Amino acid sequence: MAPTTSATTPDATAAAPARRGLLLRMLPAPLYTGRARALLERSAMVYSRAWLVFVSGVVEPLLYLLAFQVGFGKLVEEVTGPGGEPMSYVAFVAPALLAASAMNGAVFDSTFNVFFKFRYNKTYDAMLATPLGPLDIALGEIGWAVLRGGLYAVAFLGVMAGFGLATSPWALLLVPVALLVSFAFAAIGMVCATFLKSPAQFDFVQLAVMPMFLLSTTFYPLSVYPEPLQYAVQCLPLYHGVELTRGLAVGVLDVSMLGHVAYLLVLAAVGAYFTAKRLAGLLLR
Amino acid sequence: MSGETADPRTAAPTVTAPMVEAKALVKRFGDVEAVRGVDVQVRTGEAFGFLGPNGAGKSSTMRMIASTSPRSDGDLRVLGMDPDLDGPRIRARLGSVPQQDTLDTELTVRQNLQIYGRYFGLSRAEVRRKATELMEFAQLSDRADDLVDALSGGMKRRLTIARSLVNDPDVLLLDEPTTGLDPQARHMLWDRLFRLKAGGVTLIITSHYMDEVEQLCDRLVVMDDGRIVAEGSPSELIARYSTREVLELRFPPGEQGGVADRVAEFGERVEELPDRVLVYTGDGERALEQVHGRDVRPVSSLVRRSTLEDVFLRLTGRTLVD
Numbered sequence: 213m214a215p216t217t218s219a220t221t222p223d224a225t226a227a228a229p230a231r232r233g234l235l236l237r238m239l240p241a242p243l244y245t246g247r248a249r250a251l252l253e254r255s256a257m258v259y260s261r262a263w264l265v266f267v268s269g270v271v272e273p274l275l276y277l278l279a280f281q282v283g284f285g286k287l288v289e290e291v292t293g294p295g296g297e298p299m300s301y302v303a304f305v306a307p308a309l310l311a312a313s314a315m316n317g318a319v320f321d322s323t324f325n326v327f328f329k330f331r332y333n334k335t336y337d338a339m340l341a342t343p344l345g346p347l348d349i350a351l352g353e354i355g356w357a358v359l360r361g362g363l364y365a366v367a368f369l370g371v372m373a374g375f376g377l378a379t380s381p382w383a384l385l386l387v388p389v390a391l392l393v394s395f396a397f398a399a400i401g402m403v404c405a406t407f408l409k410s411p412a413q414f415d416f417v418q419l420a421v422m423p424m425f426l427l428s429t430t431f432y433p434l435s436v437y438p439e440p441l442q443y444a445v446q447c448l449p450l451y452h453g454v455e456l457t458r459g460l461a462v463g464v465l466d467v468s469m470l471g472h473v474a475y476l477l478v479l480a481a482v483g484a485y486f487t488a489k490r491l492a493g494l495l496l497r
Numbered sequence: 498m499s500g501e502t503a504d505p506r507t508a509a510p511t512v513t514a515p516m517v518e519a520k521a522l523v524k525r526f527g528d529v530e531a532v533r534g535v536d537v538q539v540r541t542g543e544a545f546g547f548l549g550p551n552g553a554g555k556s557s558t559m560r561m562i563a564s565t566s567p568r569s570d571g572d573l574r575v576l577g578m579d580p581d582l583d584g585p586r587i588r589a590r591l592g593s594v595p596q597q598d599t600l601d602t603e604l605t606v607r608q609n610l611q612i613y614g615r616y617f618g619l620s621r622a623e624v625r626r627k628a629t630e631l632m633e634f635a636q637l638s639d640r641a642d643d644l645v646d647a648l649s650g651g652m653k654r655r656l657t658i659a660r661s662l663v664n665d666p667d668v669l670l671l672d673e674p675t676t677g678l679d680p681q682a683r684h685m686l687w688d689r690l691f692r693l694k695a696g697g698v699t700l701i702i703t704s705h706y707m708d709e710v711e712q713l714c715d716r717l718v719v720m721d722d723g724r725i726v727a728e729g730s731p732s733e734l735i736a737r738y739s740t741r742e743v744l745e746l747r748f749p750p751g752e753q754g755g756v757a758d759r760v761a762e763f764g765e766r767v768e769e770l771p772d773r774v775l776v777y778t779g780d781g782e783r784a785l786e787q788v789h790g791r792d793v794r795p796v797s798s799l800v801r802r803s804t805l806e807d808v809f810l811r812l813t814g815r816t817l818v819d
Contacts, residue, residue, distance in 0.1 A: 247616065250615040250618075253615055333602050334597065334599040337565075338601065341588060341591075341595070341599075342588055342589075342616035343585035343586070343588050343589045343618065344585075496565055497526070
């Protein structure tokens with residue numbers, strides 16, 4: 213393991229820009245120099261030529277929403293919502309789809325895109341020859357996935373509001389929640405990407421994401437599961453995202469939401485930290 | 498050291514100290530010892546070479562100097578700083594040309610240069626100016642908006658070198674800079690490197706091409722099996738370990754046997770390679786006459802000056818590119 217991750221001296225952070233954030237003071241300079249933003253600029257450059265990708269990312273969840281509005285909505289008319297009030301099935305599913313699309317976008321961005329830069333294009337090797345450290349790279353790449361997730365969430369929320377599916381002003385908080393879900397999944401996705409050896413192994417990513425999408429109370433409430441299974445579902449990260457979005461969309465808040473936020477924050481921090489450790493261990497050998 | 502300056506490039510320890518100083522430097526990968534106790538000093542403004550065959554430990558040494566690979570043992574100072582503690586601050590003042598191109602294939606030529614400058618913390622205006630200047634230096638101005646995949650091997654290499662200069666480095670590290678390039682592209686690269694050296698940039702070059710090191714380097718070390726086996730300027734090394742001239746004798750396949758013994762007395766030393774016999778002597782033409790006088794009839798013969806290849810052969814008993 214690289215000693216770069218543990219070594220620190222009083223002046224080790226001097227390579228950082230003058231403006232120093234909390235992270236800069238907490239982490240050893242070899243890991244982080246406070247320039248994660250340069251990676252966002254890079255991604256913006258790359259996608260300035262490929263902006264159509266964004267359009268597809270916005271459209272896809274909307275198609276889902278439409279399918280539920282005109283399709284399932286006809287079959288299942290009312291379900292019991294977060295506050296015990298009856299609500300239309302579309303209104304029940306829509307916030308969950310928002311959380312799920314944040315997850316999907318983040319996982320795609322942080323596995324596929326990161327894998328090719330990491331294994332084939334040696335993009336990160338080139339970056340690590342500059343003052344940038346592995347945590348700059350982790351935060352920069354995760355940050356891009358979060359920005360992208362945020363963009364999709366805003367579009368989705370707009371359509372939800374248009375369909376009359378966001379009935380509370382609290383629904384505006386769906387955007388920061390979507391950012392948090394993106395952050396958590398991008399961070400975990402990026403750690404996983406560093407373990408992938410070949411493109412064929414992306415099937416494993418799908419194997420984790422698809423069941424999570426279907427089972428995390430996205431399409432029906434937790435109460436339909438027998439009790440032991442309920443505990444298992446409550447361990448899934450997407451479940452916490454869905455609980456947050458579903459409650460906020462109709463303005464039913466409770467203290468357990470803090471728990472959901474904390475879960476996702478921890479996931480994000482753990483993911484970012486281990487991504488940096490993995491990059492350091494693999495590239496700074 | 499003044500550690501509080503915001504701009505890492507001005508937070509420099511004095512430049513009179515050696516650019517790189519390694520003592521008993523060791524690099525281990527698991528059980529494999531790639532570098533086994535290397536001592537080197539690279540002075541300001543010189544072109545310093547690591548010559549050796551593949552697997553000699555050159556690249557591992559280079560990566561430790563580049564502060565992208567932690568040392569396993571020994572002491573290392575780069576620009577007066579310890580890479581384990583001051584990696585980012587050291588890298589801020591280094592340029593690095595890795596063995597394999599690591600250009601950003603998702604970006605254009607110009608964007609590659611601009612974003613790399615941003616990684617070093619240069620302002621947007623600065624990187625725009627730098628990119629234009631460096632594309633000119635690398636003769637790539639007319640390819641500015643092409644993706645790098647569309648470039649030839651030589652152009653990619655030139656772009657990699659241009660990119661490594663975006664932060665005006667004090668030391669430029671070049672790991673096998675011309676491997677895989679055609680002779681024309683190599684000469685063009687060498688020309689660019691000469692210009693940099695004339696501009697005061699310290700060059701550290703690894704190569705397994707002796708002509709490259711002979712052309713470019715003021716001083717070099719010859720590495721073999723993780724150790725330094727000789728050190729000096731190209732001419733010093735040749736004077737110390739070889740003779741002024743070499744007579745090369747080639748024979749038809751299967752007819753070389755016994756020749757080495759028959760011509761041994763005409764040179765200070767004779768080496769037998771699979772395809773030829775080398776006679777080391779002060780006067781190659783005279784040796785050739787003597788060989789003919791002994792009725793040894795090679796299919797071809799060549800008198801040439803000694804090169805670093807001969808030094809390497811003498812020191813290790815092997816040729817550089819096996």
